[in-house]
Amino acid sequence: xWLLLLLLIPCxxxxxxxxxxxxxxxxxLWSAHPADGVKLALSSDTGVKGRSLRLDFEFTGxxxxxxHRKVDLDLPENYAFSFRVRGVCDNNHLEFKLIDSTGENxxxxxxxxxxxxxxxxxxxxxxxxxxxxxxxxGGGEISHVAAI
Numbered sequence: 587x588w589l590l591l592l593l594l595i596p597c598x599x600x601x602x603x604x605x606x607x608x609x610x611x612x613x614x615l616w617s618a619h620p621a622d623g624v625k626l627a628l629s630s631d632t633g634v635k636g637r638s639l640r641l642d643f644e645f646t647g648x649x650x651x652x653x654h655r656k657v658d659l660d661l662p663e664n665y666a667f668s669f670r671v672r673g674v675c676d677n678n679h680l681e682f683k684l685i686d687s688t689g690e691n692x693x694x695x696x697x698x699x700x701x702x703x704x705x706x707x708x709x710x711x712x713x714x715x716x717x718x719x720x721x722x723x724g725g726g727e728i729s730h731v732a733a734i
Contacts, residue, residue: 608657613630616654618653658732668710670708672706674704677699680700685732686730691718692721695711695716
């Protein structure tokens with residue numbers, strides 16, 4: 587099973603500047619963090635334009651396959667993250683997470699039981715769809731992202 591990620595972009599929703607956070611030309615900036623019993627390997631692959639991040643994974647039971655990248659990103663008002671995903675695997679949750687500088691507070695958007703059909707699929711996640719998931723902060727909005 588595999589999954590490709592392409593072009594991660596936060597942008598203001600109403601025509602403001604678009605900033606490319608990662609075009610996946612250097613996949614060494616990403617690290618693999620699978621659960622016990624999950625195999626996960628990262629590599630570079632062909633994207634829609636340029637390169638993409640390829641995740642080869644195998645679930646031998648339950649668990650997760652997480653990819654992580656440190657960033658230093660101040661979020662503007664009305665931001666959105668846009669990216670493309672292509673995968674060949676069973677239906678599964680696709681979780682997009684933002685982590686603050688403490689590493690303990692997480693905000694997310696979860697696409698449950700997502701159908702990966704082998705074609706590039708576009709995702710845009712607007713600020714209002716990103717919710718506090720867990721951490722000692724207990725809620726609120728994220729304004730500075732230290733990791734994705």
